Amino acid sequence: MLKIPFVDLAWQHQVVADDVRTALDSLMSTSAYILGPQVHDFEEEFAEYCGVEYCIGVANGTEALTLAMRALHIGPNDEVLVPTNSFIASASAVLAAGASPVFVDVEEESFLIDLTSAEAALTEHTKAIMPVHLYGRLVNPTEVQDFAEKHGLLIIEDAAQAHGAAFDGERIGARSKVAATSFYPGKNLGAYGDAGAVLTNDLELAEKVRMLRDHGSPKKYVHEILGYNSRLDAIQAAVLRIKLRHLDEWNAHRQHAAAYYYELLASEERVRRPLPAGSENVWHIYPLRVDAAARDTILRTMETDGVGVGIHYPIPIHQQPAMVSTTKTTVSLRVSEAIAPELLSLPIFPGITEQQQDFVVASLRNAL
Numbered sequence: 116m117l118k119i120p121f122v123d124l125a126w127q128h129q130v131v132a133d134d135v136r137t138a139l140d141s142l143m144s145t146s147a148y149i150l151g152p153q154v155h156d157f158e159e160e161f162a163e164y165c166g167v168e169y170c171i172g173v174a175n176g177t178e179a180l181t182l183a184m185r186a187l188h189i190g191p192n193d194e195v196l197v198p199t200n201s202f203i204a205s206a207s208a209v210l211a212a213g214a215s216p217v218f219v220d221v222e223e224e225s226f227l228i229d230l231t232s233a234e235a236a237l238t239e240h241t242k243a244i245m246p247v248h249l250y251g252r253l254v255n256p257t258e259v260q261d262f263a264e265k266h267g268l269l270i271i272e273d274a275a276q277a278h279g280a281a282f283d284g285e286r287i288g289a290r291s292k293v294a295a296t297s298f299y300p301g302k303n304l305g306a307y308g309d310a311g312a313v314l315t316n317d318l319e320l321a322e323k324v325r326m327l328r329d330h331g332s333p334k335k336y337v338h339e340i341l342g343y344n345s346r347l348d349a350i351q352a353a354v355l356r357i358k359l360r361h362l363d364e365w366n367a368h369r370q371h372a373a374a375y376y377y378e379l380l381a382s383e384e385r386v387r388r389p390l391p392a393g394s395e396n397v398w399h400i401y402p403l404r405v406d407a408a409a410r411d412t413i414l415r416t417m418e419t420d421g422v423g424v425g426i427h428y429p430i431p432i433h434q435q436p437a438m439v440s441t442t443k444t445t446v447s448l449r450v451s452e453a454i455a456p457e458l459l460s461l462p463i464f465p466g467i468t469e470q471q472q473d474f475v476v477a478s479l480r481n482a483l
């Protein structure tokens with residue numbers, strides 16, 4: 116049993132447990148398990164929270180990305196620019212839509228998509244760019260928009276790690292054609308199982324995704340297009356509605372914890388801290404860079420101390436066995452390859468205490 120887990124979902128559950136039980140009892144008394152009022156209400160509430168017109172609840176974040184691309188007619192012969200420092204789903208969703216991911220590098224400072232690298236990876240087949248708001252920090256929306264306009268590309272945001280994050284006050288989905296997010300339990304807004312959503316300001320696109328998630332069906336037993344069974348589960352929607360009410364407070368707790376780590380590690384020259392990113396970063400992950408030769412020993416030592424640590428991500432997507440044979444790499448991915456063996460993520464979650472963080476940092480220093 117870890118003294119300090121990497122994430123503490125039990126803490127969150129205990130905050131909402133009574134409300135969740137009441138909501139589930141009421142759901143069960145109505146038997147509205149598929150779509151229905153809970154899903155509808157969550158979609159409205161989350162769209163409003165993000166400041167976006169439409170939210171369509173789907174089965175998980177990976178399918179949210181795939182459905183968004185299918186709705187935009189991104190498919191065979193199309194290329195989508197994807198940062199290689201991300202979770203594999205960013206790229207596998209492109210393949211699932213029938214298109215090809217083209218990997219691009221990340222910036223040395225932010226570990227987020229590097230638009231210079233994206234420019235070098237353009238071809239006549241490039242149809243879209245996927246900024247991934249990794250770790251809870253939004254990729255600069257103005258820069259992405261300018262880039263996309265200049266090159267005639269669509270923007271599909273992977274916002275799985277950025278619920279509540281903002282850039283100049285704008286949240287996920289505000290500027291792009293479409294954003295996709297995940298409510299995997301460990302995400303900032305997490306369900307009690309798999310769940311995801313597509314966000315857009317475009318009514319036609321919203322209706323297309325709504326059909327795609329439900330067997331391509333605009334009405335029962337009429338199937339206009341070939342779709343999926345990828346609906347957001349009503350039980351998950353009921354849980355998400357309750358947790359959404361706590362999201363800002365929980366994100367504020369993450370921000371406080373990130374600031375405290377930043378301060379605790381100020382004099383530690385053996386680690387490189389992520390940039391302090393102000394009040395708009397929601398710190399899904401707190402990544403550090405350490406010496407590559409020592410990283411695995413540090414990890415094991417901290418785990419022995421009872422500290423849950425992670426690596427986000429140990430293998431860039433283009434080097435994953437599942438990707439090597441099916442994708443091609445055309446530009447230098449030097450930064451992603453250099454940081455992968457150096458990354459180390461410290462525990463960060465709503466409910467983490469300063470005493471726990473003191474212990475984490477003491478364990479890290481000892482391991483260094």
Ligand SMILES: *Cc1c(COP(=O)(O)O)cnc(C)c1O
Nearest residue numbers: 175176177202204205275297299
């Ligand atoms: C979690 C995650 C996904 C996939 O979401 P699932 O709900 O697990 O399918 C996609 N992209 C990123 C960056 C993620 O962190």
